[in-house]
Amino acid sequence: MNIDRAVMAFAGCMVLLGAVLSLTVNVWWIALAIFAGANMVQASFTGFCPAAMIFRALGLRSGQAFR
Incomplete structure (x- = not known):
């Protein structure tokens, strides 16, 4: 799985x-x-996504959207 997914x-x-x-509730x-x-x-x-930064720190490989 990459960061984008x-x-x-x-x-x-x-959302769900x-x-x-x-x-x-x-x-x-x-x-x-x-x-x-x-x-x-x-x-x-903007291309700025805090979740992408967290997933990158967890070691997921980069996809096309969040580099």
Whole structure:
């Protein structure tokens, strides 16, 4: 697995987790999904992604998007 796939999997899990928790626990958990979505949009424009930096530090190899 490379950094690009790990970031996409992590972001997708955060969006789904936020949606499920907002339906089952408290509506304010939707903020997690909103934050993850906003972070994906800003990363697509700036190339800066904190999750990619963490995955790089964990030793995953670089993909095409986050170098």
